[in-house]
Structures are given as structure tokens and as C-alpha cells.
Amino acid sequence: MRRIDEIIVHCTATPQGMAVSVSDINRWHRQRGFASIGYHFVVYLDGTVHTGRPIEQAGAHCKGHNAHSIGVCYVGGLDAQGCPKDTRTPEQKIALHALMVALKTQYPNAKIYGHRRFANKACPCFDAEKEFGEL
Numbered sequence: 001m002r003r004i005d006e007i008i009v010h011c012t013a014t015p016q017g018m019a020v021s022v023s024d025i026n027r028w029h030r031q032r033g034f035a036s037i038g039y040h041f042v043v044y045l046d047g048t049v050h051t052g053r054p055i056e057q058a059g060a061h062c063k064g065h066n067a068h069s070i071g072v073c074y075v076g077g078l079d080a081q082g083c084p085k086d087t088r089t090p091e092q093k094i095a096l097h098a099l100m101v102a103l104k105t106q107y108p109n110a111k112i113y114g115h116r117r118f119a120n121k122a123c124p125c126f127d128a129e130k131e132f133g134e135l
Helices: 022-031 090-106 128-132
Strands: 006-011 041-043 049-051 069-074 111-114
Touching: 006 090, 041 090, 049 090, 069 090, 090 128, 111 128
Parallel strands: 006 069, 006 111, 041 069
Antiparallel strands: 041 049
16 A cells, blocks of 8 residues: 555536536546546535545646545536636535545545645635644
8 A cells, every 4th residue: 555645635627516427537537648537536516425546546636746645526616607616515515524534534644735735726626724624
């Protein structure tokens, strides 16, 4: 098993309410030249958590951090005009929190960051470090 010291939260950068699946993201990422979906987990609009790339494999979600991180993505992140917005449904907020608790239990030394910490993007369109900092 590889060393995990970061959990990086992302959004799909899709409009609020638009359903996106692991299959969709996998297709998008393969079109960009990735071997498969870059995220390890995806949280759907209804709050269900779906597995993407196996945790044992390095992700493809945050340049320079993939080898030692887990990538978690929620569906959404843009308003109707395409501007960054925290579009998480109540179900996604609950599921994302539960997933962070589970991952921190499994990897207690891992720190949680939003993708924007490492890239010039708004992603995940909320302050993940503040929201999950107490975990």
C-alpha cells in the first residue's frame, strides 16, 4: 500500500443539479489521456458514494500530489451561469462528511485540502480545510 498523507477534495465543475456518473468522469479523463478516472471516490447528487480508481493506485487529480493522496470529488460546483458555487446537496454534505471521517479513521495522519490549495482554481468551490479541519 502506498503512503497516504493528503485527502484532496474536488468538484466536477458541472452545473448544479446535473447528474454525472463515475462512467462519465472516466470517459472525460480517458479523453484527456488518463489511464482511467483520476478520483478515488465520487459523491453523487443523492449522496451515494461511488468508487473510482482503487486507493492502492495513485490518482490523477492533483499534479504533484497524486502519489500520496486520495482524490474525492462531488458532483457539481457551478451555478447555472457557469460560475463557481458550492452546489452540494444536503445529501452530498452528509455523505462527504461521513467519507472524510472514514478516510481520516483509516489514514489518521492525512490532512484534508481543497484542490484550490494546489491549483489556480476555485475547486471544490467551498473551504474544505475549514469544513473538515476538526477531523
